[in-house]
Amino acid sequence: MGEGLALTDALVQLSFRVQAVVEQACAEHGALPGQARLLGVLEGRSPAMTELAALLDVERASVTGLVDRAERRGLVRRVAVPGDRRAARVELTDKGRETEAAFRADVARRLEALTGGLSAAERERFARSVGRILAVGD
Amino acid sequence: MGEGLALTDALVQLSFRVQAVVEQACAEHGALPGQARLLGVLEGRSPAMTELAALLDVERASVTGLVDRAERRGLVRRVAVPGDRRAARVELTDKGRETEAAFRADVARRLEALTGGLSAAERERFARSVGRILAVGD
DNA sequence: TATTGTTATACTCTATAACTATA
């Protein structure tokens, strides 16, 4: 039980640390966490607003503002859907794609620095354990 | 390298998952993530506003509103500091302490469910690896 | 009628800059 407590505390602290890394990377790229997350979700996708809300797990009304701000910065654009004049798909602009790639590389670089102290075998075991944890809710 | 990418992606996804768990626990207790974090930091401490800002890594001005909202909910209180009439310490009320304990227990319970698939040995190895990662910035 | 997306409104959280009171 004492061991269980240590593990859950470790998970929460790790989560805060990773979140801090993401925020540092955001600051580096003049972005904001919410915008970065939007770009990440849009990588390789072009969802409608309602679908995007489901992907981000927020309300439709919240997505409107999120996309508004990203569009104002030239990172995404709304595209009409032929055959349904109510709907709008959202897609990355070239600038959005570049920003997302640079941001992703920066986060990876910072996280590598964080996990650099682990041996190759330990990294592999660790990644497998994380995979097993993430598989729980699926 | 391919392995490195997998590890950093795993870390980011794990972080989002843990964050989601914290938010679910918040919803359960009618709290908000910011308030929950404030209560957690105040557990066993009674810092002045400036010190609290450092603990939370936000600006002093942001702490004012954070504490205002928590005080309005009866979770914390400001206490005068004898000998310095400018300063104010912040401390948990009984309700704040109860809320914090219940919240912490709920997060632990939810995270246990998440890590339940790991064997005892794997849990131990995992916690040790996390400890090694967290030790990097210290 | 149902669905898509937006608008209106309100709240939390954050930052910067200017301010007050005290040291």
Place this chain on the structure above:
DNA sequence: TATAGTTATAGAGTATAACAATA
């Protein structure tokens, strides 16, 4: 002068409820 805390202001992000246009 310097420090502790607050206020003023602005912006991001979230939710709920009501709305318009389209299906």
